[in-house]
Amino acid sequence: MACSNEMEEMEEMEKEESTATYDISPILDKFEGNGLSYEIAGDFVIFTTQDLPNHTSPYWPAGNALYSEYTGSNPSYRKNPNTIAAQNIVLTIPLYPSEATVKEATPLGAIGISRNGVVFYNQYAGPDLPLTTEINSFDQWLGHPQGTGQYHYHIEPVYLTNEFGKDAFLGLLADGLPVYGPVEGDHIITNDDLDAFHGHFSETTDFPEGIYHYHITSEDPYLNGSGYFGSPGNITR
Structure with missing residues (x-):
């Protein structure tokens, strides 16, 4: 009987989680970066970003104050030919995300935005292409720019x-659900x-x-797996 009650409680909890609507307004004041702003418009928060990292990189133009030679630990690092440019x-x-019926x-x-205004990308270097080779072009903070100068993170920033x-x-991410680092509690x-x-869902x-939230991990797919858990908004570039 106890096992039956536990199963019923778990099923009820899962049902509540799947129908939950969250309010992400408490974390909006954590967003701060170069050329980053946001406003609330009805049921949405609208971020506008120049996508400029607030840290050093060998991808800044040589005259920029944040330009730095590569100081990371990847012996296979190879700088790509692109340069960070304002977007x-x-x-x-x-603003009130919930689980999508159809994922x-x-x-x-871009699939989302980090708290310093740099956009997140998914786990692919191209259509169904893993990051295996591209990962060697990530700078010391594990980001890099693509061809138009759009700097981004695929993995842990x-x-x-x-x-x-x-x-x-x-x-x-674009569905309004938060991304957290690779540690939760002591785990x-x-x-x-x-x-x-x-x-997963946890406090x-x-x-x-x-709240349901994503986690960065050290292995593929790093940030996002099979898609958005919630219904994504719109991203224009």
């Missing part, structure tokens, strides 16, 4: 986890801890009543 990216993201795959290009902690809030998160979308410092 005009607008992300219209749900959507993430596209190539170590500048942010060094600054705010391995368990910190790192940003939002290092692995892919086995997460669902097919690379997330966080910012959401003590619990």
Whole structure:
């Protein structure tokens, strides 16, 4: 009987989680960066970003104050030919996200925004191409620019986890659900801890009543798995 009651409680909890609507307004004041702003418009938060990292990189033009030679630890590092350039990216993201009835795959290009205004990309270097080779072009903070100068993170943004902690809030995906670092409590998160979308439901410092959220991990798919857990808003570049 006890086992039956436990199963019923778990089923009820899963049902509540699947129908939950969250309010992400408590974390909006954590967003701060060069050329980054946001406004609330009805049920959406609209971010406008120039996508300029607030840290050093060998991808800055040589005359920029943030230009730095590569200081990372990857012996296979090879700088790509691109240079960081200001962008005009607008992300219209749900302020009250919830689980989508039909899940959507993430596209190539920007899929969300980090708290310093740099955009997140998914786990692919191109259509169904893993990051195996491209990862060697990531700078000391594990980001790099693509051909038009759009700087982005595919994997852990170590500048942010060094600054705010391995368990910190790192940003939002386009569905409005938060991204956290690779630690939760005293536990290092692995892919086995997460669902097919690379997330799970639990309490966080910012959401003590619990929220579905994504985690950065050290292995593919790093940030997002099979797609958005919620319904994504719109991203224009």
